[in-house]
Amino acid sequence: MKILVINSGSSSIKFQLILMPEKEVLASGMVERIGLEGAKVALKSGSSVLEKTVKIENHEQGLEMISQMLLDPDAGVLKDASEIDAVGHRVVHGGSTFSSTVIIDDEVKEKIKELFGLAPLHNPHNFKGIEVAEKIFTRASQIAVFDTAFHQSIPKEAYRYAIPEEFYTKHQIRVYGFHGTSHKYVSEKAIAHIKKEHTKIITIHLGNGCSMTAVENGKSKEHSLGFGPMNGLVMGTRSGDIDQSVIFYLMDELGYSSLQVKKILQEESGMFGLTGYSDLREIESKAEQGDEICLLALKMNAYRVKKYIGAYATAMNGLDAIVFTAGIGENSSMIRALVCDQMDFMGMSLDLEKNDVRAKELTEIHSDDSRVKILIIPTNEEIEIAKQSFELLSK
Numbered sequence: 001m002k003i004l005v006i007n008s009g010s011s012s013i014k015f016q017l018i019l020m021p022e023k024e025v026l027a028s029g030m031v032e033r034i035g036l037e038g039a040k041v042a043l044k045s046g047s048s049v050l051e052k053t054v055k056i057e058n059h060e061q062g063l064e065m066i067s068q069m070l071l072d073p074d075a076g077v078l079k080d081a082s083e084i085d086a087v088g089h090r091v092v093h094g095g096s097t098f099s100s101t102v103i104i105d106d107e108v109k110e111k112i113k114e115l116f117g118l119a120p121l122h123n124p125h126n127f128k129g130i131e132v133a134e135k136i137f138t139r140a141s142q143i144a145v146f147d148t149a150f151h152q153s154i155p156k157e158a159y160r161y162a163i164p165e166e167f168y169t170k171h172q173i174r175v176y177g178f179h180g181t182s183h184k185y186v187s188e189k190a191i192a193h194i195k196k197e198h199t200k201i202i203t204i205h206l207g208n209g210c211s212m213t214a215v216e217n218g219k220s221k222e223h224s225l226g227f228g229p230m231n232g233l234v235m236g237t238r239s240g241d242i243d244q245s246v247i248f249y250l251m252d253e254l255g256y257s258s259l260q261v262k263k264i265l266q267e268e269s270g271m272f273g274l275t276g277y278s279d280l281r282e283i284e285s286k287a288e289q290g291d292e293i294c295l296l297a298l299k300m301n302a303y304r305v306k307k308y309i310g311a312y313a314t315a316m317n318g319l320d321a322i323v324f325t326a327g328i329g330e331n332s333s334m335i336r337a338l339v340c341d342q343m344d345f346m347g348m349s350l351d352l353e354k355n356d357v358r359a360k361e362l363t364e365i366h367s368d369d370s371r372v373k374i375l376i377i378p379t380n381e382e383i384e385i386a387k388q389s390f391e392l393l394s395k
Contacts, residue, residue, distance in 0.1 A: 003087070005087075006063070016029075025383075027075065028382075034062050050075055089104070090181065095172060147180045199215075199320050202214055202215070210326075212233065221315060233305060234301045236271055271297050302335060351367040
């Protein structure tokens with residue numbers, strides 16, 4: 001079965017064409033800078049790489065470009081769009097409605113639209129990807145895989161907020177959690193590697209967006225993101241945890257509107273807000289050159305992760321392993337070292353030599369005497385989406 005996996009972001013579309021159940025990636029690529037100057041489309045298939053710089057004004061044009069490149073004779077991937085059996089879509093927010101992967105129909109689409117307000121930066125683009133794929137890949141089944149679904153196992157005492165009951169019962173304000181596809185994928189890899197009957201794992205997804213999950217016996221038990229993907233860890237442009245009083249002060253005393261505060265906390269804060277740089281590699285380079293602000297930002301980033309490790313180990317009453325994943329987690333030895341520094345009281349000891357790596361596969365970076373395993377596991381949300389889509393269609 002050939003499954004095209006589409007991950008639509010605000011200005012990009014990542015995609016992989018995967019042969020299931022073999023999990024063989026037949027082609028992969030990305031459309032970048034949608035709606036901006038110098039939009040790019042790239043497709044890799046085997047040793048063949050196709051790249052184009054074209055004007056792409058919207059997601060529909062982006063998906064049409066993906067289709068054209070997959071059908072390009074030079075790529076040698078597909079002869080006809082009808083060869084694609086299913087299109088698996090990453091949908092960020094499923095609310096309380098979706099606890100598992102579903103085949104998309106009109107009712108599902110309406111419910112996804114109803115959730116736009118909970119994930120305004122993501123769900124509308126995910127929805128557009130669905131609409132366009134239905135037009136282009138007419139024979140394929142359309143499948144929705146929700147980031148929030150993995151976290152439906154979080155217990156009530158963890159997902160409820162201490163606010164008046166009606167906000168939960170009438171408006172469904174609660175912790176939902178995100179990056180669930182990534183956390184599920186790497187936690188399953190870690191469980192298979194540890195080979196224990198009962199497991200307590202903390203997965204640490206560090207990219208432009210960041211989150212952590214306490215995974216006990218394969219189930220999400222606690223998670224750092226909540227009602228929306230803004231709180232928790234320090235992120236690329238998002239503040240993470242902040243005292244609510246700061247928000248009231250910005251509005252009531254400094255005169256900012258709610259929309260301005262939202263923009264500040266989502267787009268102008270985090271590592272970018274602290275340093276003025278959006279690329280962690282640049283921040284690390286500046287810190288190594290003695291830039292005190294950049295060094296402070298890195299320390300703040302790691303300190304927040306350490307706090308959550310302590311909290312989640314307590315929530316699970318133990319810890320077998322921590323897992324670093326996503327772009328920063330897989331590639332930044334500096335962040336990993338800062339996170340793991342002075343954690344010996346928890347039985348966690350990092351091997352600095354092993355840590356000096358950009359991992360392409362599951363890699364152990366703990367010392368031989370470390371009770372807690374420290375792992376790098378590259379995430380692959382596209383493979384996980386393909387797997388869940390295949391399992392659903394094979395029932």
